[in-house]
Amino acid sequence: MSVVDRYLHPRVDPTRIGHLILWPISIMMVIHRSLILAVNGARTDDFTPVYNAALAFLNKGAVYNENYDTVDPHYLYPPSGSLLMSPLAIIDPQTSRWIFIAVSVVAILVCAYLLTRLFGYDHRSWIFPALIFAFFSTETVAHTLIFTNFNAFVLLGMLAFMMLMLRRNDLWAGVAIGLTFAVKPILAPLLLLVLLNRQWKILITAVGVPLVLNALAWPLSNDPMDFVKRTVPYLGESRDYYNSSITGNGAYFGIDGWLVLLLRIAFVLMAAFSLWFLYRYYRRSDELMWLATSSGVLLCTFFLVGSLGQAYYSMLLFPLMATVLRAGSAVRNWPAWLGAYGCLSFDVYYSSEWEPFGRYLEYGKVTWGWSLLMVAVFGSLLFRYLDMRRDGVLDVPSDVPDRTSDTAPPVGREPTPAA
Template sequence: MSVMDRYLYPRMDSARILSMILWPISIMMILQRSIILAVNGARTDDFTTVYQASLHFLNRQPVYAENYATVDPHYLYPPSGTLLMAPLAYLDPTHARWTFIAASVVVLIICAYLLVRMFDLPLDSWVLPGVLFFMFSTETVANTLIFTNFNAFVLLGMIAFLMLMRSRNDYWAGFFIAMTLAVKPVLAPLLLLPLLQLRWKVFVTGLGIPILLNLAAWPLIVDSRSFLDRTVPYLSETRDYYNSSIAGNGAYFGVADWLIILLRIAFVLMAIFSLWFLYKYYSDNDELLWLATSSGVLMATLWLVSSLGQGYYSMLLFPMLMTVFRSGSVMRNWPAWLAVYGCMTFDVFGSKRWEPFGRYLEYNRVTLGWSLLMIVVFCVLLFRWLDIRKLDDDAASPTAEAPALS
């Protein structure tokens, strides 16, 4: 190569090219999602109910007096969550919402950084902007910001919990999951992970802090008893709108009860096998892979078989998705990423030309995505188990027939 060619055709490695492409696109996507879409808002507004409840709490007015017969977003946080969210009401509604959006964006960026750190990937590579690009391109992140929901903080608590579990900081691991349980107890199934390892220190803070916060908030809420009498029973009901669980989806489409029960049992059994296999073969050999994959299995199973599963919960699958960079991952196949597309895509399938088909896809894509993901994980681990059994059988069988006696 001549001296002139060096200037005409400067060399650049692939990793640097990817970083150069992903950083500006990711930054602009973050700005568009937060400053434009989130500030614009949508018909679904999760923040106003939280703000109003906080305002009622500070003014000593009933907090749990909503009409649950409507399809509007309802305030469902426990008294501990009311206590923690109350400072929002010191601001006016608009600035409180903008502050919450800004905090959520910062938290999501921190989550991307921690995910890269957790999987020991270089921070100066294309991976960090790639993770940010993927996260902010999904429906789960976009609608968390647009609806102004607490999910970003739940994801931060989940990632911190997994990282601290791995580093054996049990009290702090319990603290971070406790702060999410106090507001939204969606991560409660993850307590199975320290239970399997008999790490009781996690439960001291993990359960102790929410209990103490509820005890502190209980006398401060004028209708705290209504949380048990009205809100808790409502949470156990299966609603047929904005609900991607098997029961919610089945209620909307009129699926027979026996089939709904059968499907729920099937996914619970798949989860039990998957969790058993992951614990038996990975908890000692690759704890990070065990923690991240098991957390995804627990979360997806919860959303499918419980009374309520909403699409934007899917961001809690991010740790499991990151295992694709690790040998042994269940995410190294195309059906797994087809499932991720189903439960995380921001695409809309409403069709004017094929209206029934488009409506079916739009209302089922999250449920189908979670279901396919669970089936993929189950099948991958089942085939590995069968291979291991075959290997053990081959090792136990004689390699050759014994010589005949003369």
């Protein structure tokens, strides 16, 4: 290399290239999604009902008196949620909303960091900015901020729960998930994994925290029984708007009830096999893979077969998708990522030229995204089972040393700092 060539073609450490590309793009995406899109807001406003309920709670007013026949966002949190949300109403609505957006952004960034560490990577690795970029590219994060709802804190509680559960800090793991139950019990299916792993202490705080908070909030609330009499029955209904579950999609498109029931049964059976296989062959050999994949299977099934599945719930599938970094992942195939595109992408398919076709795609893409992701995970695990049966190794013990990702050390072991 000539003297001049050193100036014309300066060398850059290849490990820095990911940082040079990802950090500026990720930072700009965070700024755009939070300071522009979120502050602008949208017609859908999840924050105002929460703020009004918090204000009513502080002033001993009626909280659960909404008209559920409208399609506007409703306040659906239990009294414990009203107690935890009540500080929002101490200041004016606009300032409160902006603070809530800012704290939500911080929570999402912390989630990216925790997921990086969960899979054994250092914060100086390119994985950290890549996850931030991936998070803020999705519809689920964008709409969580734009609509201004609680989902970022549910994901934060979920990741804290998983990390603490893996480290056997059972009582604190229960606190982490119990706080999410107190506001939005969408993570309740994960308690099945607690039972399967026999970490009974988690149940003490996971159940105790929301019970204690409800006991504190009940006498402070003006109409707590209306939550039981009016809100809980409404939560059990399957509405035909803003609902990407199989029943919601079926109601919107007019699908026969027998087909809706058949699809729900099919996905429950796929989930049952997937959970059995993961428990039998991964729980001892790779507990992180078992926990992250099983949680994704449980939650995705819950979104599909439950009464209400909203697109931004897909945020809770991030740990499942992050298993792609780890050897043995059930999402190392293109159908899984096509499904992820369906339920995570920010693309809109309304078409002025092909209006009916575009509308069908737009209203169905989250449902088919979840469905394809479930089929991909199920198919991947099923073919592994069939291969093992063919080779006669189904009964070979699986409690072998933890299999790591292709480049990262297993969870709980200190990673080598990235350059």
